[in-house]
Amino acid sequence: MSTLPTPSFDDTKHHLRIYQGDCLEILAAIPESSVDLVFADPPYFLSNGGITCHAGKMVSVNKGDWDKLPGPELGPVRARFEKVHEFNLSWLAACQRVLKPNGSIWVSGTAHVIHSVGFAMQQLGFKLLNDISWVKPNPPPNLSCRYFTHATETIIWAAKNAKSRHTFNYKLMKDANRGKQMKSVWEIYPPEAWEKRFGKHPTQKPVALLERILLASSHEGDLVLDPFSGSGTTLLAALRLHRYALGCELSAEFLSLSLRRICSNLVQVEISVSVLEISFASLDFPVDPPCNSVDRSKCAASREGLCRGRASARRASASERLCSAGVLSARVSSRASVAPFAMRRGICFSYMSAQLQLVQLERRFYFIGRADRRVIFSVLADSLEEARQKFRASGRSDSDALFIIQTETSIYLA
Ligand SMILES: C[S@@+](CC[C@H](N)C(=O)[O-])C[C@H]1O[C@@H](n2cnc3c(N)ncnc32)[C@H](O)[C@@H]1O
Numbered sequence: 001m002s003t004l005p006t007p008s009f010d011d012t013k014h015h016l017r018i019y020q021g022d023c024l025e026i027l028a029a030i031p032e033s034s035v036d037l038v039f040a041d042p043p044y045f046l047s048n049g050g051i052t053c054h055a056g057k058m059v060s061v062n063k064g065d066w067d068k069l070p071g072p073e074l075g076p077v078r079a080r081f082e083k084v085h086e087f088n089l090s091w092l093a094a095c096q097r098v099l100k101p102n103g104s105i106w107v108s109g110t111a112h113v114i115h116s117v118g119f120a121m122q123q124l125g126f127k128l129l130n131d132i133s134w135v136k137p138n139p140p141p142n143l144s145c146r147y148f149t150h151a152t153e154t155i156i157w158a159a160k161n162a163k164s165r166h167t168f169n170y171k172l173m174k175d176a177n178r179g180k181q182m183k184s185v186w187e188i189y190p191p192e193a194w195e196k197r198f199g200k201h202p203t204q205k206p207v208a209l210l211e212r213i214l215l216a217s218s219h220e221g222d223l224v225l226d227p228f229s230g231s232g233t234t235l236l237a238a239l240r241l242h243r244y245a246l247g248c249e250l251s252a253e254f255l256s257l258s259l260r261r262i263c264s265n266l267v268q269v270e271i272s273v274s275v276l277e278i279s280f281a282s283l284d285f286p287v288d289p290p291c292n293s294v295d296r297s298k299c300a301a302s303r304e305g306l307c308r309g310r311a312s313a314r315r316a317s318a319s320e321r322l323c324s325a326g327v328l329s330a331r332v333s334s335r336a337s338v339a340p341f342a343m344r345r346g347i348c349f350s351y352m353s354a355q356l357q358l359v360q361l362e363r364r365f366y367f368i369g370r371a372d373r374r375v376i377f378s379v380l381a382d383s384l385e386e387a388r389q390k391f392r393a394s395g396r397s398d399s400d401a402l403f404i405i406q407t408e409t410s411i412y413l414a
Contacts, residue, residue, distance in 0.1 A: 091227060
C-alpha cells in the first residue's frame with residue numbers, strides 16, 4: 001500500500017482532512033475497511049459543447065476540463081463511454097475496498113453518468129439499497145423545447161456487499177417526515193446564495209442534501225469519505241453534524257473554495273462559544289431554539305410556514321445558518337484571522353505564505369427582540385442604516401427590536 005500524501009487541509013480537532021490529488025491514488029493509500037460512509041459526486045462528463053440555460057441565458061455546458069469526455073483520439077463514441085465506465089469501475093472498487101463491512105455509499109449523477117455508475121456497482125457486488133430522485137423545485141427551462149425540463153438528479157445508495165448490515169436511521173427520517181415513512185423522492189432546493197458566497201462550484205450540492213444523507217446513514221463520530229469533494233459540501237455537512245470527514249479534490253481552485261467555506265464555519269462556531277460565555281455572564285440571553293436540521297427540504301420549509309416564494313426561502317436559510325451552525329442568539333464584534341485561529345484550534349495548513357489573503361469580510365447585524373430577547377432578524381449589510389432598512393423591509397417595526405448587535409468577521413487565508 002502506498003503512503004498517504006501530506007493533506008492540504010488537516011483539522012485534527014474536528015477530524016476533517018482534504019487531500020489534493022487524484023482520488024484513485026489517494027484511495028489506494030487509505031487502509032482497507034476504515035470508512036463508514038462514502039458520498040461521491042463524480043464528473044458527469046457532459047462538458048462537450050452542448051447548451052444549457054443559466055440565469056435565463058443560453059450558455060455552453062462547460063464545467064471544466066475535469067468534466068470532459070475522453071477525446072476523439074479514443075475513437076468512436078462507444079470506446080469513449082467504455083473509458084468512462086472503466087473510470088467508474090476503478091474508483092467505485094477503490095471505495096468498496098476502504099468501506100467497512102457494514103458501510104454504505106451514495107453516488108449522485110445525471111443521466112450522463114448514473115447508469116454507468118449503477119451498472120458498475122452491480123458488477124462489483126455492491127448491494128443496491130435505493131435510488132433517490134432528488135427533485136429540484138425550480139429547474140431552469142429547457143431551451144430547445146424538445147425535451148422535458150430536467151428537474152431531477154439520481155442518487156444511488158448501496159451497501160458494500162450483500163452481507164452488509166448497513167446503517168439506516170429509520171426513525172429519525174420518519175420523524176423528519178411528520179411521522180410518515182420517508183419516500184425516495186426528495187424535494188430540496190439547489191444551493192442558495194449564502195452557500196455560494198465564497199465562490200461558485202459549477203456542480204455544487206446543497207448542504208441540506210448532504211445533511212439528509214449523513215443523518216440517514218451514519219452516526220456521530222463516523223468517518224465519511226468524499227472522493228470528489230469539489231467545494232467541500234460533504235465536509236461542511238460533516239462538521240455541522242459531528243461526523244469525521246476526508247475529501248479528495250484535484251483542483252487547487254476548488255480546494256481553496258472548500259477551505260474558505262469550512263474555515264468560515266469554524267470561525268462562526270468559535271465566535272458563538274465566546275458569546276455564550278458573555279451572554280450568560282452579563283446579558284442573560286437564552287440560546288436559540290434547537291434547529292431541526294434533519295429536514296431542510298422544500299416540504300419541511302413550507303410546513304413551518306417559511307417557504308412562501310424565494311424571499312421567504314432566503315429568510316429561512318438565514319435562520320437555518322444560525323441554528324444549524326450552532327450559532328447562538330447573539331454575538332459580539334470579533335475579528336478572526338484563520339492563521340492564528342487555526343493554530344489555536346490545531347488546524348494546520350500545508351501551504352503558508354508570507355502574504356495573508358483576505359478571503360472574507362462581512363458585517364452582520366443581529367436584531368434582538370423586545371418581547372423575548374432573542375434574535376428576531378439577522379442580516380448582512382454594509383452599514384447600520386442599511387441593516388435597519390432591511391429590518392423594516394422584512395415587515396417589522398423599529399419598536400420590535402430592543403437592541404442591535406453588529407459583528408465583523410475578517411478571514412485571511414494563510
Ligand atoms: C461533480 S464535482 C463535485 C462537487 C461537490 N459535490 C460539491 O458539492 O462541490 C466533481 C469534482 O471532482 C473533481 N475531480 C474530478 N476528477 C477527480 C479525480 N480523479 N480525483 C479527485 N477529484 C476529481 C473535480 O475537480 C470536481 O471538483
